[in-house]
Amino acid sequence: MSDEVTLFEKRSPHVRAPGRLIDCRPLPRMQGRPCSSGESRMQRQAPSARLRTQPVVKLTIRPLTPERWPDMVELFGPNGACGGCWCMWWRLKRSQFVKQKGPGNKRALKRLVDSGDAPGLIAYAGNRPVAWCSVGPRDVYPVLDRSRVLKRVDDQPVWSVVCFFVARAFRRQGVTARLLKAAADYARKHGAALLEGYPVDPRKGAMPDVFAYTGFPSAFRKAGFVEVARRSPSRPMMRLRLGSGRRSRRRRSGR
Numbered sequence: 001m002s003d004e005v006t007l008f009e010k011r012s013p014h015v016r017a018p019g020r021l022i023d024c025r026p027l028p029r030m031q032g033r034p035c036s037s038g039e040s041r042m043q044r045q046a047p048s049a050r051l052r053t054q055p056v057v058k059l060t061i062r063p064l065t066p067e068r069w070p071d072m073v074e075l076f077g078p079n080g081a082c083g084g085c086w087c088m089w090w091r092l093k094r095s096q097f098v099k100q101k102g103p104g105n106k107r108a109l110k111r112l113v114d115s116g117d118a119p120g121l122i123a124y125a126g127n128r129p130v131a132w133c134s135v136g137p138r139d140v141y142p143v144l145d146r147s148r149v150l151k152r153v154d155d156q157p158v159w160s161v162v163c164f165f166v167a168r169a170f171r172r173q174g175v176t177a178r179l180l181k182a183a184a185d186y187a188r189k190h191g192a193a194l195l196e197g198y199p200v201d202p203r204k205g206a207m208p209d210v211f212a213y214t215g216f217p218s219a220f221r222k223a224g225f226v227e228v229a230r231r232s233p234s235r236p237m238m239r240l241r242l243g244s245g246r247r248s249r250r251r252r253s254g255r
Contacts, residue, residue: 072113131166
């Protein structure tokens with residue numbers, strides 16, 4: 001059974017290279033994370049410019065496999081999404097993350113990809129890589145269990161979707177919700193019964209994208225998730241029951 005998911009999304013006419021991030025300040029309190037799903041400040045375009053879109057185009061979402069590694073490098077750019085993270089934040093001890101930030105994290109992610117277990121999904125508009133989400137069994141993200149806010153809700157085996165990155169020209173167009181639906185399909189095909197996410201819920205006004213790399217509750221609700229715990233006013237834990245999933249097993253190759 002193919003893991004490819006094809007969706008449809010609106011596309012901005014301002015198509016340029018994937019967004020280059022500048023401000024990589026840590027998240028407030030929890031978790032000092034140097035990676036982002038968007039640019040470092042609220043988008044600087046005028047509202048009228050953000051609303052102009054071209055006709056609907058296909059968005060194809062595939063597992064990140066070795067042959068797609070060059071597309072991941074293109075999407076993340078020289079900063080590895082932000083601050084040399086390369087989406088390794090949730091997988092490493094803080095000391096190790098800091099020590100190998102940049103090229104070391106890039107090599108670590110490449111080793112995961114080459115192992116045959118896809119560490120996430122990459123989205124394409126045509127042939128261009130435009131978005132990413134990290135998804136897998138919760139056990140592969142040990143930082144979650146070291147968090148007071150995001151510790152386990154119960155002893156049920158779950159998969160987790162922990163991070164998003166969307167190229168600048170495709171932000172604020174519903175891409176995160178599309179990635180979540182694809183992540184649910186992917187997890188279900190690999191035996192998961194529950195998919196869990198950890199969005200940030202801003203309490204006052206808008207939030208810069210740099211603080212929203214785990215997504216917003218609205219995108220999770222749109223994909224069918226419900227809140228199951230909230231140990232901090234701004235950090236709900238949300239779950240989606242996948243229905244036909246079986247007890248999570250080790251994944252075969254993401255191809």
